Amino acid sequence: MSRSLLRSTEFPYRENSLNLFRLILAFLVLFAHGYYVVGRSDSPGFNGENLGGWAVIGFFVISGFLITRSRFRSDPGTFLLHRIARIIPAFVVCLLVTAFVFGPLAQLLTHGSLAGYLTTAPTPLEYIWGNFFLHIDYYQIGSSLSDVPYPNTWNGSLWTLYFEFLCYLTVWVLGGLAVYRKSISVVAVLWAASVLVRIAYANGITGGLDGDFGLFTRLLPYFLGGSLIYLVVQRWGLVPLVGILSIPVAAVLMVFVPVAGGPIAAPLIGYALLYLSTVIPQPAWIARNDVSYGFYIYAWPVQQLVVIVGGAAFGMGVYLVITTVVTFLLGWASWMLVERHFIRLARHAKKPTGGPAIRTDDGAVGPVVGPPATGGAATHGSAEQR
Structure with missing residues (x-):
């Protein structure tokens, strides 16, 4: 066995392909959701x-x-400022674009006029204000999506951002504790506890808690699994052999172990992705520009509009190409016109402590299909370490 496979190295925060991986993950969300949006139930x-x-x-x-x-x-203050700057501005702009561009366009194409668009509940303003604080309470605007295969849902991907931010707040609190910063065993226990809660909840042991709590228990083990791997890599570095072995072990758990397989595999998934990001290169323009968040938040409304104009009639392959290209252009516009500017403003407002700022982005969520009511979810990644 090559000694290089056993040699531990520091994770290259400046030279990795996590931006590329997040963009690929965002595309997989679009790909999976596309089946539902066109009215099919055979999403892979x-x-x-x-x-x-x-x-x-x-x-x-x-x-x-x-x-x-x-x-x-x-x-603590800088951390929250950066998290808010990274996730909220582009999210609010997406709500505005949906309410005052996508919605009216869909209304015109579907009903032939804008009559009642501003007054039929939920109104555009209700859609914006009801979703403004990340918790998605409105999925529809009037009757603008009343005649599509997946009706009355303008963006089935946004709801996970609320739980992403709850995970931010969890680490914000825990990160202030010295024991959390220094003890891998404490972080491991918290992650294991989140896995057990997830398993218990999935088996009907809810303690009378449901709704948002259930969705949070579904996603928290993965976030804490990534947190655990951060401490592991910081202490022992990244070992290629461990990264290679993590791939098949995580795959077996994910594919063959119901409910518990994914949460248990979370640290292995993290280690595998980190390793792969050091050996698979990414184009320089992707390294400089994190388009994945914008891609994620605009994919669903684009898919709905393409259905309205008849794009799905050309077959699933053509439909996916059209929606991918249009979504990428909107994601690029979101990054260039909104996201990077607020990131810079936050960075200049208050410099982080503990070392120089780093370039690597982190992932704001990502997806499970459709709004919670449909039994699916959707999410994406964003530049969080800026």
Whole structure:
């Protein structure tokens, strides 16, 4: 066996392909959701979860790794400022674009006029204000999506951002405790506890808690698994052989172990993704620009509009190409016109402590298909360590 496979190295925060991986994960969300949006029920997946859901898992694990690093290198105020700047502005702009561009366009194409668009509940303003604080309470705007195969849902991907931010707040609190910063065993116990809670909840032991709590228990183990791997890599470095072996072990758990397989595999998923990000290169323009968050938040509304104009009639392959290209352009615009500017403003407002700022982005969520009411979810990744 080559000694290089056993040699531990520091994770290259400046030279990795996590931006590329997050963009791929965002595409998998679009790919999985596309089947539902056109009215099909055969979205690819395994072990009870579609590919979009597994992509979200990848987002949360990567996010847990990078957000924990960000918390450990920042004071509490700076950490929160950067998290808010990274996730909220582009999210609000997406709500505005949906309410005042996508919605009216869909209304015109579907009903032939804008009559009643501003007054039929939920109104555009209700849609914006009802979702403004990340918790998605409105999925529809009037009757603008009343005649599509997946009706009355303008964005089935946004709901996971609320739980992503709850994970941020979890690490924000825990990161202030010295024992959390220094003890891998404490972080491991917290991750294991989150796995047990997830298993218990899935088996009907809810303690009378449901709704948001159930969704949070579904996603938290992956975030804490990424947090655990951050401490592991910081202490012992990244060992190629461990990264290679993590891939098949994680795959077996994810594919063959119901309910518990994914949460148990979370640290292995994180280690595998980190290793792969050091050996698979990414184009320089992807390294400089994190388009994945914008891609994630605009994919679903784009898919709905393409259905309205008849794009699905050309077959699933053509439909996916059209929606991917249009979504990428909007994601690029979101990054260039909104996201990077607020990231810079936050960075200049208060410099992080504990070392120089780093370039590596972290992942804001990612997906499980459709809004919670449909039994699916959707998510994406964002630049969180900036």
